[in-house]
Amino acid sequence: MAETLERLERQAKAAATVxxxxxxxxxxxxxxxxxxxxxxxxxxxxxxxxxxNCRRIRExxxxxxxxxxxxxxxxxxxxxxxxxxxxxxxGSATAARKHVLTPGEVAAGLTPGAxxxxxxxxxxxxxxIIICADGGIEGLHDELLGQGVDYRxxxxxxxGKIADMLHEVELESAEGRQRYRENRPRVFNxxxxxxxxxxxYTGFASANALGPxxxxxxxxxxxxxxxxxxxxxxQIPGTIVLEHQQxxxxxxxxxxx
Numbered sequence: 094m095a096e097t098l099e100r101l102e103r104q105a106k107a108a109a110t111v112x113x114x115x116x117x118x119x120x121x122x123x124x125x126x127x128x129x130x131x132x133x134x135x136x137x138x139x140x141x142x143x144x145x146n147c148r149r150i151r152e153x154x155x156x157x158x159x160x161x162x163x164x165x166x167x168x169x170x171x172x173x174x175x176x177x178x179x180x181x182x183x184g185s186a187t188a189a190r191k192h193v194l195t196p197g198e199v200a201a202g203l204t205p206g207a208x209x210x211x212x213x214x215x216x217x218x219x220x221x222i223i224i225c226a227d228g229g230i231e232g233l234h235d236e237l238l239g240q241g242v243d244y245r246x247x248x249x250x251x252x253g254k255i256a257d258m259l260h261e262v263e264l265e266s267a268e269g270r271q272r273y274r275e276n277r278p279r280v281f282n283x284x285x286x287x288x289x290x291x292x293x294y295t296g297f298a299s300a301n302a303l304g305p306x307x308x309x310x311x312x313x314x315x316x317x318x319x320x321x322x323x324x325x326x327x328q329i330p331g332t333i334v335l336e337h338q339q340x341x342x343x344x345x346x347x348x349x350x
Contacts, residue, residue, distance in 0.1 A: 097125070098123075098149055098150075101122065101161075105159060106157065108159060113344055115161075116161055119164055119249065119303070119312075120191075120225050120249050120250045120251075121165070121175070123164060123165035123166075125302075126306060126312070127307035127310050130201045132202040135166050136173060139165075141167065142186050147165065147186065150178060151180045151184060154180035154182055158182045159182060161180040162246060164176070164302075165177075166203075175190070176188040176189060177211075189222035190211075193230060209236075210223060210236075210240075210242075218349050219243045220242070220244045221237050221295075234294055242295060243321075244296055249302070250301065251314065252312065254309050255310070258311050258335050259272060261334055272333075280301070280315035280331040282317065287319055292323040298316075298319070299315075301315045303340065311335075317329075318344070320345070327343035
């Protein structure tokens, strides 16, 4: 946890340095998103919005004057949620909760949040929080349009197993290079402009988890920023090469009418 918080702090400082108003981290960024999660493993790390690690992020947001959004497992009363911490420069914080849970999350005893998506307003721009599978909520985009949403923020786990990963030395073989080529399109979008179906009504920023968690899970670290004209403004391609995995920040200045 200490290492995770240090990594998060470095990225938030970098975002503040380039003048960002908001930084988005992945689903489960604080506690780690393990596809083999259990009720015991989740409850061992879950904390409330005013828990010790969340308080550190809240203090960081206040100190840097930037909104920090970071996925975490939230303990609320006797329930555990897959949530996104929304830490604001004034020191306040709330949580947006995932509604559409995966079978693994259900088996681990997580409780779904409300269907209606939380909104974060930044300089008058209304941003909806859509955590991973919540993008599949039926009728979601029409509802967001009705809420006057200008943009979408999409933290996700990212996917990947340690068994899929390569070591750099394996790229020296034809088999290793082929495995890399076959895997890359799973997370890397080569289009300069996304089609309307991928980007209905509003653009989005997506942040995927990076690195190994638990015994089998290893996320590839893919991230995108797409503006409201569906133009790809920035992207981290993600990687299955373990030695290539490193924290990166992408940023873009987005304008809204």
